[in-house]
Amino acid sequence: MAEPRDVIRDARRVVVKIGSSSITAPRGGVDLYQLQALTAVVAKRWLAGAQVLLVSSGAIAAGMTPLGLTKRPKDLATQQAAASAGQGGLVAAYTTAFQLHGLNTGQVLLTADDLHRRSHYVNASRTLEKLLELEIVPVINENDTVATDEIRFGDNDRLAALVAHLVDADALILLTDVDALYDGHPRLPGSSRIPVVTSMDQIAGVDISATGSAVGTGGMVTKVAAAQLATAEGINVLLTSAQQAAQALAGDDVGTLFTPTGRKRRARSRWLAHASNVAGRLVLDNGAVEAVVQRQTSLLPVGVTRVEGVFHTGDTVDLCDPDGRVVARGLVGYDSVDLIPLVGRRLDGATSTARSRNATPPARTVIRRDDLVVF
Structure with missing residues (x-):
């Protein structure tokens, strides 16, 4: 009988969501060391024959340094300005890092409206499929420069789940600043890692209310919600830390694995159920x-x-x-x-x-x- 995490190891199409705290410094700006370490892991999987799409946060955090900010801005206009200043540098860093492994990247900026509208949804799907066919690594981010309410959309966690729907992914990896979901606060004595979640009822009593990092917007609530969204459509989800990305993609027993609660529906039904x-x-x-x-x-x-x-x-x-x-x-x-x-x-x-x-x-x-x- 196959081990539960073999589904991650053997997945041929994987969406990896990288949180802001995993690739930016606490006071803003791109952390090139962390970014290059993560791209090396992703590149290894690509070169082994799998297709990996990145959903990367970090544009606003990356733009804080050019704007002279030491804290993530709270007002929408400054958030959008920071995203504008940071997006170019973020994509340039990804482009350079992947080129070290002989891979090219393609930037894809999406808003919620692109997924709500059926015609836009189909067009986004075609674009991503063509990039994968051409062996280009898609680097996807929410278009924070023009987003309004969407800019507080859960640190791209929901977007990552919808992208997994969009490309009919086999697995979704959510990389964050904690190594797993725990039955209590991870720093408290007696708290234990939850290795596998087979139903959301299983974690109904777990407190997931903690907020995200200083440079991000998401927390465990948005990640569990994204896992619920993806598993409802037959997609395996693994939640773990960026430091354990290599072990996660290798199928090692790290993080928390959310197993499917539903079966995959046809693309139009997935859109209607979750993105419309x-x-x-x-x-x-x-x-x-x-x-x-x-x-x-x-x-x-x-x-x-x-x-x-x-x-x-x-x-x-x-x-x-x-x-x-x-x-x-x-x-x-x-x-x-x-x-x-x-x-x-x-x-x-x-x-x-x-x-x-x-x-x-x-x-x-x-x-x-x-x-x-x-x-």
Whole structure:
């Protein structure tokens, strides 16, 4: 029987997320020694035949030195200025470091909007696939220079999970400043490393509220959330420190391994479930919940009991049971203002009734089964 971490050792396509604290100095600026050490590990895996994509934080931290800052800025404008000043130097450092191993890099800057919009999502996927085909190491970062709310998106942890979805990765490695998830504070006596997590229920009582480093924004909360996002789509996730990157990629017993909780879905379903921007909610009766979830049928107006939010045809909406629990997500076939008068109506006879009264338009399918994903 294979060891659990063999899935990391044998993964052919791996996304590695590097946190700010792993490649920058505590007071800002790129730490070239740490960056070159990490790129050497990644390059070794590339040269062994695997494909590795980097999701790298650090642009804002790298820009602190050029701007004369000693602490990470808190206001958005200065954060964006620091990102602008730091991004070039960060990518230049990666380019030089990988060239030492005969590898070239390609910079990819993304915002949440690039993943929310289906056309942008598909285009990003094509770009990354072409880079991998050409044996170029993608270096991906959130586009902090123009991001607004996204600039506080969890230190790129969520972005890394979505990139793993985007490229159908076999594994996601989250490198941070702690070596694993512990059942207590790592520095407290009696705290033990949690080697494997097979269900999020297993760590429900673990305190993960500690914040991230002085130059980063993430903490353990964002990393566990990213692990949950990736494992839901059949992707193995390993959380460990940057110092243990080589052992992690080799499949050694380090860090915390999160094993898949779901199976991989087709690309469009992954986007709909995790990357699309939810614009509203539809509350369903029990019969509609059973039809959509169990029989996986299309959603009809008769099964809708309430419309929440303002949305338009083609937007993503959550489908909820009578208690408000989200059971599915889909692309709606109505504007919210047009759907409200149709709540609870049957398709049968709707056309003739609507035409004779010259009132609401004929009722049609609210969400087609091909545009639904069930949770």
